[in-house]
Amino acid sequence: xxxxxxxxxxxxxxxxxxxxxxxxxxxxxxxxxxxxxxxxxxxxxxxxxxxxxxxxxxxxxxxxxxxxxxxxxxxxxxxxxxxxxxxxxxxxxxxxxxxxxxxxxxxxxxxxxxxxxxxxxxxx
Numbered sequence: 001x002x003x004x005x006x007x008x009x010x011x012x013x014x015x016x017x018x019x020x021x022x023x024x025x026x027x028x029x030x031x032x033x034x035x036x037x038x039x040x041x042x043x044x045x046x047x048x049x050x051x052x053x054x055x056x057x058x059x060x061x062x063x064x065x066x067x068x069x070x071x072x073x074x075x076x077x078x079x080x081x082x083x084x085x086x087x088x089x090x091x092x093x094x095x096x097x098x099x100x101x102x103x104x105x106x107x108x109x110x111x112x113x114x115x116x117x118x119x120x121x122x123x124x
Contacts, residue, residue: 058113
């Protein structure tokens with residue numbers, strides 16, 4: 001059996017603001033409300049469902065992206081100095097990227113304490 005992650009909840013203080021923050025990072029659309037959730041479709045197989053009904057527990061979400069998506073994301077981050085981003089656990093929010101695994105990577109902090117990691121290569 002093939003196992004595919006289809007959706008996951010992202011707890012937030014304000015689901016509309018959190019969904020808009022994430023969607024704006026990647027140039028995505030915020031979907032119409034789906035029950036208690038505000039969805040952002042990441043790709044054909046994955047949706048993040050933002051939910052503000054429970055306690056926020058900071059989480060980490062890692063995304064493999066292509067170079068064009070990474071470049072567009074970096075442009076948006078450089079245009080928004082209020083958004084913390086950086087090279088990762090060792091460098092923190094140093095507003096730099098890392099070059100792990102032969103690609104590029106960056107961590108982005110959101111207002112609810114989540115970290116989104118975007119990288120262009122995976123370990124072989």
